[in-house]
Amino acid sequence: MAPPPPVTADPAAWGWRAALRKVTGGLVTLRPGREEARHRQAEVAVRQHLGGSRLVMVANPKGGAQVSTTALMLAHTFATLRGGPVVAWDNNEARGTLAQRAEVTTPDTHVWHLLGAADQLTAVGTAGDLTHYLRSQPTRAEVLASDTDPARMQQIGPAQCGRIWLLLSRYFGLTIMDTGNNVRTPAWQWAAHLANQLVVPITLEPDVAHSAAWMLDHLTTRRPDLVAGAVTVVGPAAAAASPKVREQMLAYFARRTALVVEVPFDPQLAGGRPIVHARISDTSRRAWVSAAAAVADRLASRPGPRPDELQPPTPPHANTEIQHETSSPPASEPQPRSDDGHTSVTETPIRKAQ
Numbered sequence: 001m002a003p004p005p006p007v008t009a010d011p012a013a014w015g016w017r018a019a020l021r022k023v024t025g026g027l028v029t030l031r032p033g034r035e036e037a038r039h040r041q042a043e044v045a046v047r048q049h050l051g052g053s054r055l056v057m058v059a060n061p062k063g064g065a066q067v068s069t070t071a072l073m074l075a076h077t078f079a080t081l082r083g084g085p086v087v088a089w090d091n092n093e094a095r096g097t098l099a100q101r102a103e104v105t106t107p108d109t110h111v112w113h114l115l116g117a118a119d120q121l122t123a124v125g126t127a128g129d130l131t132h133y134l135r136s137q138p139t140r141a142e143v144l145a146s147d148t149d150p151a152r153m154q155q156i157g158p159a160q161c162g163r164i165w166l167l168l169s170r171y172f173g174l175t176i177m178d179t180g181n182n183v184r185t186p187a188w189q190w191a192a193h194l195a196n197q198l199v200v201p202i203t204l205e206p207d208v209a210h211s212a213a214w215m216l217d218h219l220t221t222r223r224p225d226l227v228a229g230a231v232t233v234v235g236p237a238a239a240a241a242s243p244k245v246r247e248q249m250l251a252y253f254a255r256r257t258a259l260v261v262e263v264p265f266d267p268q269l270a271g272g273r274p275i276v277h278a279r280i281s282d283t284s285r286r287a288w289v290s291a292a293a294a295v296a297d298r299l300a301s302r303p304g305p306r307p308d309e310l311q312p313p314t315p316p317h318a319n320t321e322i323q324h325e326t327s328s329p330p331a332s333e334p335q336p337r338s339d340d341g342h343t344s345v346t347e348t349p350i351r352k353a354q
Contacts, residue, residue: 007040008032039286045293046081052304053169056295057195057226059179059188060202062211066235068098069269070201070291071178072143076277077285077292078174079141085127087134087172089164090146092180093155093187099145102135103274109133110145111156111164118163127171139277144168158190165194183218192223197299198230200257202249204241209249216256229302230257231294236265259294263287 008031012018017030032040058071068090075088090098090111099105114121114133121129134142144164147156168175179191198219202212212232219227232253241249254260266284268275280288 007044008037010040012036039289042289042293043081046078046289046296048296048300050173050296050299050303051306053172054174054196054299054304055165055169055191055194056174056176056197056199056299057179057191058177058199058201059183059191059215060200060208060212061181061183061215062208063181065203065208065211066201066269068096068101068178069235069275070199070233071098071176072101072141072275073263073269073288074199074292074295075141075143075176076137076139076275077288078176078296079137079139080277081289081292082174084140085142085172086140086174086176087142087144087168088176088178089144089168090178091156091161091187091191092146092178093157093182093185094147094180095150096146096178096180097272098178099135099143099148101272101275102137102143103276104135104137104143105274106135107132108148110148111160112147112149112152114144114167115160115163118167121167125167130167130171137277142172155185155187157186161187161190183215192219192226195223195226196302196304197295198223198226199295200230200232200253201235202232202253203235203237204246204249205237205239206245208237209252213252213256227256228258229298231291231298232257232260233291234260234262236263236270258298261287261291261294263291 010032011021011029012032014036015033017033021029031037056074058067058074060067071088075086079086088098088102090096092098099110109132114130117125117129117133131142134144136142165175177191177195179188182188183192200212200216202208216227216230234250234253240246250260264284264287266281268280269284
């Protein structure tokens with residue numbers, strides 16, 4: 001059976017090519033231009049098979065680096081194009097802002113409510129039971145909020161992260177994690193240890209870029225594979241950088257990480273207000289598809305083993321939480337691929353320097 005034609009073979013839906021087809025009643029039909037073709041290919045990349053439950057860590061220790069915005073927009077984009085199940089998890093050790101940026105803010109539950117039901121959910125829980133603790137968005141993305149109790153002094157640690165991940169990974173193929181600002185906290189270190197993919201949000205401002213560079217140095221001593229395969233997402237800055245500074249910053253992150261993708265300013269994403277995904281501009285939406293495609297490309301380049309391909313398991317530890325906290329990535333997990341000629345559909349505007 002012949003494969004279906006590529007998405008670039010369909011008639012153009014953008015710009016003058018689409019207008020010409022409309023005014024001629026279909027007598028003149030043109031294929032999409034370069035930008036539209038690349039966008040269609042990026043959508044295909046977002047939908048590609050990833051396999052298993054994958055954990056994407058979105059991190060930059062600098063406040064105001066658009067970490068929550070990036071995590072939420074990636075979750076929206078993946079959920080919209082893949083149809084779910086995708087969850088955005090605010091893994092701040094105390095209170096984070098991810099849930100505040102979500103369009104739907106109910107139910108008023110968070111990670112500690114979920115942890116309180118962890119035993120029941122593990123034993124007899126269903127995907128429907130889990131939704132009591134998640135905030136379902138119009139895009140079909142789910143949001144797990146961080147702690148909102150101002151009187152609580154206890155912080156989320158590795159044991160709690162392990163229990164949450166055990167539950168989420170049962171029902172969600174893709175988890176996008178918003179991390180806190182302190183790389184030395186146990187929750188942040190747990191995320192860095194277990195993540196399959198790193199996304200580094202930056203703006204072209206010196207303090208934001210320096211913070212991201214310091215974080216990459218920190219991670220290089222522990223997870224050099226995570227740094228080498230990272231995707232840098234460049235968001236809009238409050239003030240435009242000079243051409244020279246811009247060139248230097250972009251070149252630096254092109255050398256340090258696998259891919260660099262830029263996203264434009266969008267008033268729906270600015271100001272810390274809830275993000276209404278349906279009101280985002282087409283230009284912004286397409287840029288975030290490119291960013292999500294870059295993440296999907298990297299995840300697909302490191303496929304996880306199928307359960308039936310694994311060796312017989314060793315006897316389980318008595319404490320599942322500790323196992324999650326201390327387990328190392330499987331020895332059989334492929335290392336990041338070198339630049340062997342593979343070209344991502346999201347290679348523009350910047351590829352990793354040779």
